[in-house]
Amino acid sequence: MSRRGLISPLTRAALVATTTMLALSACGGEQAGPKLELTAALPDAPADGTTLRVGDPATQVALETSGLIDDLDVDVEWANITGGPKTLEAFRADAIDIGSVADIPPLFAHWTGTDVRIVAARETVDPMEHPTYELGVAPGVDVTSIEDLKGKKIAYSPGQAQGALVLNVLREAGLTQDDVELVEMQSVDDAFSVALAGKQVDVAPLGQTLVKTYLAKYERDGATTIQPGVRDDAWTLYAPTTVLEDADKAAAIKDYVGVWAEAQQWISDHPDEFAQAYYVDHEGLSPEDATYVVDALGEFTVPTDWDEFIARHQQTVDTLVEEQDQEPLDVETIYDRRFEKAIAAAVSSEGKGS
Template sequence: MSHPILSRRLFIASGLAALAVAGPVRAQGDAPIPEQVPPGTRLVIGDPQTQFALQLSGLIDELSFDVEWANISGGPQTSEAFRARALDLGSVAEIPGIFANWNNLPVRFVAYREKTDPIGHPIYVFGIAPGARGVASLKDFAGKRIAFSPGQAQGALVLRALKAAGLTTADVTLVELPSTGDVYPVALASNQVDIAPLGGTSTPRYLTQYGKDGATVISHGLRDDPGHLYAPQWVLDDPAKAAAIREYVGLWARARQWVDENPQLWIDEYLIRDQGLSREDAEYLSEATGTYAVPGSWDEVKTRHQATIDLLAAELGYQPYDVELLFDNRFETVAADALAAGS
């Protein structure tokens, strides 16, 4: 079955954009967080990688509250669980949080991390279909069919790449496709699209399978690395849960630092033994992932996120809103403070 090719006009008229005529409006909570996590506090957390890192490192023993771990990751699953009141905290890039607020799901970022080398170790590259000729730079995207996943990081990257090249969605054809599994590599190989963002082990596998037919990849030279913890507003309004989240944010930062300091153990125990990757794929993914840092200030982060909100709004027909609605400033220094205390 062929997928619909969406022009900018058709996309803006779609149901996704129709839900967001007005931007979210609500007060930013600023109630003090209790110094200690009250006894009996419990969180449901969807952050599988950190869960494994906490267990492998032994840091999980420092949790002072009860945790129910949910095997949930990615924006769509996390948002669905939030709406069902089945999840308190999730891990995601910035785009699902931005779109959640457009779609009447008030969420706030409580932690942020970024790669220490975002350009040298990007999360995504752009896969070029075997039949697409003359695509060597972002400017060559003009007139091409590009896989597009609205509401996810890959979709925002496409829009950023177009802007960097001086193009808009009117200069290309966006083909709405889910970014799950092998959908993008298959769409490229079957000539459904000319260009699609690829990440993780999809990149080497795509080149191995289709490189002989002319498939290539190109880098974009843009930041694509934000990593967040986020929670619904109603969870953050609960003082006990806010205190537990603050504790978790510190351990989340320390767990990632532990992974960065123990890459071979992470490869062996998580990527190979738990995730079932081959050693070749695991080594590639570890190298591509690079290392992470947490800033002590969100000022620059907010500036970038505001630019993303404005870009998505302009290109997709949404109402822009103030980035302050996205960040719970009570948590701004928690991750950095936790790392400093452990150094």
């Protein structure tokens, strides 16, 4: 079967969240606000009683732990939903209004018929020293550099950030898809770690939360990891256009993204507190592993000028168009730059007040 032209199906794992999503959808059945054109100025404030449904547990923990949640002027209903496939499923079930993902899920939402807009962006201060992913190497497999990937079986999730990372790594190594065997699977929970341990694949991208546990279990058997050698730090908030066409929801998101930006800075400034509150208390990692993860991920920054971020995103789009036969896309068309101005104003105001 050709490796090109792959459109990832909605992951089966998303189905486990269906009951929760339906409950959230039922709870979120408030009357829609006034219609707002996507080019109209954002309202200053939503109507009383407006609730914003957010799938971003890491930011929820940061806001609650830091006390920044008190700065929100809008009611937020939190959903414990992460990752592109589950977030897209939640959008399609009308279970959440806004989600937090890497830069690939908004593209695949667009390519699979869900109209979305990116409303905020985040990147890593030193992305080459603090990659979001490392390449996990199965026990007994000899891979010490990305050039060694030739001839290897690599886990590949085309609709997720990990899939784009694999393509970018191959390009950086001077390899093509024909030089390796791409094994399509969804990166959900520890699926890639399990595939590595079971020798289903030789190499797989692992998020930093999985790297430490993978090595702890299998390093004695010869498991290793290597650096990807490419940037992989792009992070976004995005929302369906139907949400942004609701004036009250759009105003609520305008308020939310400003406080969200403050939360990202708080995470960078308080790594120990965030490690304990999120990775230990919420995610169940050991304190040692939590410290490892926050150190590995480094510090974050929220750009107030999106030009460079969008330019890098366009390069990713062009890679996917070429390597996966996706439809060409001017990626700026899925950015709602009204929120760029809102974030810049919020960050500027916070700086003056500090």
